[in-house]
Amino acid sequence: MISEKTLILILVSYLVQITFKAMCRMLMSLEDDPKLQMLQEDITHVCEAMLAFPIRFPWTRFCKGLRARKRIMSTLDLIMTERRRCSQGNQKDFMQCLLVEDEKSGSDEAYRMTDTEIKDNVLTMIIAGQDTTASAITWMVKYLGENQDVLDTLRAEQLHLAEKISPGPSLTLEDLAEMPYASKVVKESLRMASIVPWFPRLALQDCEIEGFKIKKGWNINVDVKSIHLDPNLYNGPNKFNPTRFNDDSKPYSFLAFGMGARTCLGMNMAKAMMLVFLHRLITTYKWKVIDSDSSIEKWALFSRLKSGCPVQVTRIDNRKDDTSAYGSH
């Protein structure tokens, strides 16, 4: 029987909302704002348009995406105008940093970002960060549900930490640094899931890599998924084993956030979101993954579970008195 404290939810949909809120807060200090709901709906349209054929009839996904993008840009315009009008310099967020940098660069046009560039950057961040992080957390919860031994070790670490840290709504960066095992769980989940399974590149000049001759102008895909599951790089690559990261990884063997000049800009934020989520989930809820299907959605930008990962979640009232209740089952 399901008690009134128990919820069944499609984890990925719920997580997209959480990550979207976190991103808007970090980027623009937008919280409890009526603009948020419309913004999220429009961003979904933009993401859908990115996968659509570019056919410009008003009813196509592509055109809906273009219209949604215009509305998003108007909303961002409004926010920026409001900030400039009230000279709201007190926010310490991403948008404010871009606006301040822009003013600092003074009249030197070469260093100034146009308003369009600032808005593009904010939108890029949301699109790049929201679905990727939501998918990564979903996979992590699924792997934990399938690996009770890992979950037990993780739970012990997180309960120990919960007793040490001061009670309150927020975890500090110092708290996150006290999660060595959880950090490996995060890393192992990212390795197994390969959220961005390949990166497209264009060869700018003739070159040779490990004996393979590559011509200028060729399109090359870096096959991240195969690298992450290569038995020469990872022992028993299909086993979810966070302790494999006790040792340093071989160079270029962990590419969850890319590598080199185009390394993910939101890497630290993504890791922080994953750790905070883990801590809250483990110390406040018990849960069970209802559908163990591992099929991947074909029509998606990132590696995402087709089922969305339905879970049954029950809130635990008193974490100190009821440690037996924790866990995924």
Ligand code: HEM
């Ligand atoms: C678990 C979550 C995430 C994963 C797995 C991920 C993965 C990646 C990967 C693999 C790349 C490089 C793609 C390439 O080389 O072609 C990338 C780039 C990027 N990511 Fe992330 N990302 C995540 C979260 C985020 C977040 C939260 C943000 C924003 C706050 C973000 C912003 C970006 C941006 C702006 C780029 C482009 C960097 C550039 O081209 O210079 N990502 N991400």
